[in-house]
Amino acid sequence: MTNLKQLILMLTVLPLFSFAQHINGEPFTHTFSIVAYDAEKGEIGVAVQSHWFSVGSIVAWAEPGVGAVATQSLVNVSFGPRGLQLMKEGKKPKQALKELLQSDEGSAFRQVALINARGEVAAHTGEKCIADAGHIVGKNYSVQANMMLNKKIVPAMSKAFEKAEGPLAERMIAALQAAQQAGGDIRGQQSAALVVVKAASNGKYWEDRLIDLRVEDHPQAVAEIARLLRVFRAYEHMNNGDLAIEKGDETAALREYGAAQQMFPDNVEMKFWTAVSLANSGKIDKALPLFKTVFTADKNYIELTRRIVPNGMLNVDKKTLEKILMVR
Numbered sequence: 001m002t003n004l005k006q007l008i009l010m011l012t013v014l015p016l017f018s019f020a021q022h023i024n025g026e027p028f029t030h031t032f033s034i035v036a037y038d039a040e041k042g043e044i045g046v047a048v049q050s051h052w053f054s055v056g057s058i059v060a061w062a063e064p065g066v067g068a069v070a071t072q073s074l075v076n077v078s079f080g081p082r083g084l085q086l087m088k089e090g091k092k093p094k095q096a097l098k099e100l101l102q103s104d105e106g107s108a109f110r111q112v113a114l115i116n117a118r119g120e121v122a123a124h125t126g127e128k129c130i131a132d133a134g135h136i137v138g139k140n141y142s143v144q145a146n147m148m149l150n151k152k153i154v155p156a157m158s159k160a161f162e163k164a165e166g167p168l169a170e171r172m173i174a175a176l177q178a179a180q181q182a183g184g185d186i187r188g189q190q191s192a193a194l195v196v197v198k199a200a201s202n203g204k205y206w207e208d209r210l211i212d213l214r215v216e217d218h219p220q221a222v223a224e225i226a227r228l229l230r231v232f233r234a235y236e237h238m239n240n241g242d243l244a245i246e247k248g249d250e251t252a253a254l255r256e257y258g259a260a261q262q263m264f265p266d267n268v269e270m271k272f273w274t275a276v277s278l279a280n281s282g283k284i285d286k287a288l289p290l291f292k293t294v295f296t297a298d299k300n301y302i303e304l305t306r307r308i309v310p311n312g313m314l315n316v317d318k319k320t321l322e323k324i325l326m327v328r
Contacts (some may be wrong), residue, residue: 030130030147030187031055032179033070034157037119037140037199038168038301043210044068044117045196047172049222051185056193063088064208065201066162067116073129073146074101074109083114092124113142117199138162143175149183156182169196169211171228180222190227191216234263234270241273245313253277258289268297269281279324280315292327
């Protein structure tokens with residue numbers, strides 16, 4: 001009897017569940033998101049959170065020099081690349097949005113927002129999106145959400161973004177945080193994504209794509225994407241420190257590594273490179289306590305210290321090197 005009940009479940013309930021999750025093969029990704037433009041810094045971005053695995057791979061689309069798209073609800077994933085292509089061809093977001101919707105029989109289920117490299121915006125919330133659903137288009141941004149716990153989410157996002165200060169990425173994260181604080185997705189949290197690109201491309205994609213962060217599966221996805229952005233900022237300092245070492249500018253390296261370490265004082269690698277910069281600057285007495293902390297936490301850094309002497313990344317004489325290595 002048990003096996004018969006299981007068979008009935010498989011033949012009835014499970015196909016219905018699959019249908020609800022992927023009608024016509026389209027992901028059932030309900031979420032809240034923001035697309036935005038920073039005229040001062042020349043940046044375009046998109047940020048999103050959903051109770052769905054790997055939302056960033058479905059919802060968030062951005063191309064340097066073109067714009068950004070958030071496509072959600074019962075997602076037509078093609079709206080992302082197609083929306084970017086239409087804007088790349090010179091169509092304004094409203095024109096691009098009109099073309100996307102006219103070509104789509106399921107437009108009543110869609111929610112989508114487009115922004116171009118001039119801050120022009122267009123958004124759509126289909127009448128069959130699950131409540132609570134809606135969007136607000138403001139100056140240089142659009143916020144949108146569906147399947148939310150209440151009607152407070154979209155206004156909270158708009159208000160938070162307009163009040164926030166600082167870089168575009170941090171302001172978009174503020175919008176996500178406000179959405180979550182107001183109630184968020186009725187199902188909870190699972191994944192998030194943040195993408196920022198240059199509004200004017202220099203043709204070097206690796207330089208034009210400024211931030212690309214994802215949280216694929218986490219019970220506190222909004223808090224986690226905010227944490228990752230802070231880690232990203234710290235490693236910007238680390239990267240600048242590496243570049244300074246490459247150029248032989250120990251003062252700049254020390255400043256950058258020190259800034260990173262202040263942001264994450266317990267990070268062993270940040271302490272290590274700060275110690276290296278201090279040693280290279282002749283401040284060995286200040287470097288030794290940091291080396292000791294690093295070596296105590298992870299003995300592999302002892303061997304790494306030896307390995308960065310031949311290429312000049314650690315520029316000390318043999319006696320000083322031995323002094324460093326003996327710190328335990």
